[in-house]
Amino acid sequence: MTNVSQRNQRSQRNEWSDGLPLQITGAPSDPDLIRLPWDLPLEEWPDHYLVPLPRGISRHVVRFVRLADRVYAIKEISERYAKAEYRLLWDLSRLDAPAVEPVAVVTGRTGRDGEPLDSALVTRHLQFSLPYRAVMSGTLRPDTLTRLLDALAVLLVRLHLYGFYWGDCSLSNTLFRRDAGAFAAYLVDAETGEIHPLISEGLRRHDIDLAHTNIYGEMLDLEAGGLLHPSIDPEAIAGQVLDRYNRLWEELTEDEIIEEVDWHRVEQRIRRLNSLGFDVAEMMVRRKAGTGRLIVRPKVVDAGHHQRRLLRLTGLDVEENQARRLLNDLDSFRVQSGLRHEDEAIVAHRWLAEIFQPTVAAIPAGLRGKLEPAQFFHEVLDHRWFRSEAAGGDIGLAAAVRSYIDNVLVFKPDEQALIGEA
Numbered sequence: 001m002t003n004v005s006q007r008n009q010r011s012q013r014n015e016w017s018d019g020l021p022l023q024i025t026g027a028p029s030d031p032d033l034i035r036l037p038w039d040l041p042l043e044e045w046p047d048h049y050l051v052p053l054p055r056g057i058s059r060h061v062v063r064f065v066r067l068a069d070r071v072y073a074i075k076e077i078s079e080r081y082a083k084a085e086y087r088l089l090w091d092l093s094r095l096d097a098p099a100v101e102p103v104a105v106v107t108g109r110t111g112r113d114g115e116p117l118d119s120a121l122v123t124r125h126l127q128f129s130l131p132y133r134a135v136m137s138g139t140l141r142p143d144t145l146t147r148l149l150d151a152l153a154v155l156l157v158r159l160h161l162y163g164f165y166w167g168d169c170s171l172s173n174t175l176f177r178r179d180a181g182a183f184a185a186y187l188v189d190a191e192t193g194e195i196h197p198l199i200s201e202g203l204r205r206h207d208i209d210l211a212h213t214n215i216y217g218e219m220l221d222l223e224a225g226g227l228l229h230p231s232i233d234p235e236a237i238a239g240q241v242l243d244r245y246n247r248l249w250e251e252l253t254e255d256e257i258i259e260e261v262d263w264h265r266v267e268q269r270i271r272r273l274n275s276l277g278f279d280v281a282e283m284m285v286r287r288k289a290g291t292g293r294l295i296v297r298p299k300v301v302d303a304g305h306h307q308r309r310l311l312r313l314t315g316l317d318v319e320e321n322q323a324r325r326l327l328n329d330l331d332s333f334r335v336q337s338g339l340r341h342e343d344e345a346i347v348a349h350r351w352l353a354e355i356f357q358p359t360v361a362a363i364p365a366g367l368r369g370k371l372e373p374a375q376f377f378h379e380v381l382d383h384r385w386f387r388s389e390a391a392g393g394d395i396g397l398a399a400a401v402r403s404y405i406d407n408v409l410v411f412k413p414d415e416q417a418l419i420g421e422a
Contacts, residue, residue, distance in 0.1 A: 026104030056131030071125035099187040132171040151185035153244035167192030170214035179319035313348035318374035
């Protein structure tokens with residue numbers, strides 16, 4: 001037995017010293033991924049491969065790489081966790097959950113000295129997104145922080161509705177992207193996650209407790225670094241995330257008891273859920289024993305009520321609040337153009353061709369990396385309103401576009417810089 005064990009150990013050492021074959025598992029859309037210096041530890045990669053984008057706090061080495069016109073995030077991690085996280089991210093992607101997109105897992109890495117290197121998880125960089133530390137650098141206004149916390153609460157609720165247990169919910173594991181006047185949050189680290197057909201109450205509450213602890217610690221860290229406004233209390237902020245989460249969770253999942261004649265309350269609740277961006281797939285109604293009351297519980301499906309409506313009408317795939325704003329403009333266009341009785345799809349096609357596309361096409365080529373088209377359109381609408389108020393009358397869309405580009409857009413930072421206040 002001893003001789004067999006020794007032979008096995010020598011065989012394993014020879015296998016490592018000879019170098020395992022490099023493997024890229026997944027559906028990489030860029031063949032140049034194979035040409036990256038996988039035989040070097042990630043922290044030693046030459047600068048000409050890297051893109052200097054803001055990074056959050058991570059237990060692992062993370063770098064951004066540009067290949068052609070795409071940017072990838074690469075995280076160095078053990079093979080077991082790399083493969084597990086890759087599968088989880090794909091599961092979330094199939095559910096259309098707000099998470100980064102997995103690209104590949106790189107295994108069998110061997111250094112130039114013949115020693116094995118950790119595997120790597122490759123994800124697509126979420127364009128126009130930033131980690132919370134980048135958003136909070138400088139003077140953070142309390143209302144900006146409130147919008148960030150709202151986005152995080154919505155993200156956690158959406159993941160729990162999918163049956164996803166995060167296990168490490170924190171600001172560090174989240175990316176934020178501007179969504180009209182608010183923020184949208186995306187999961188960026190699923191290393192400790194689990195997907196269940198339905199999340200248990202115990203797991204859900206444990207996830208919330210972890211989120212509270214992590215957020216409180218991160219806020220204390222920001223306070224120590226002088227990045228928090230003096231009026232912001234770290235403990236209160238961490239508690240606010242939980243309060244927002246609990247209110248939203250109850251709105252989405254709690255039973256409501258109504259009198260049989262109060263069906264308007266059911267419609268009101270559906271409208272409230274739609275205003276939060278959630279659709280109602282069906283309603284479960286049952287009679288309460290011994291009374292004339294009904295117990296109503298909506299079956300809520302994925303957030304994105306306005307996103308899906310805009311996508312169906314125009315093909316534009318944008319954030320929820322952006323979709324809400326664009327749909328409002330589309331509805332205004334319908335009224336102003338005398339198209340109230342016209343088919344909605346026809347009106348949407350005319351709005352897209354006559355309003356949205358010409359507005360976006362007006363962005364000079366050198367400035368198109370500063371904002372997403374939908375965010376640009378939203379900010380132009382805001383700019384038009386403010387300029388019209390100052391002028392005492394509507395200045396028109398064309399004039400608002402020119403003014404916004406000349407006086408606002410040219411001074412905005414590119415995506416690598418910080419998200420500023422509108």
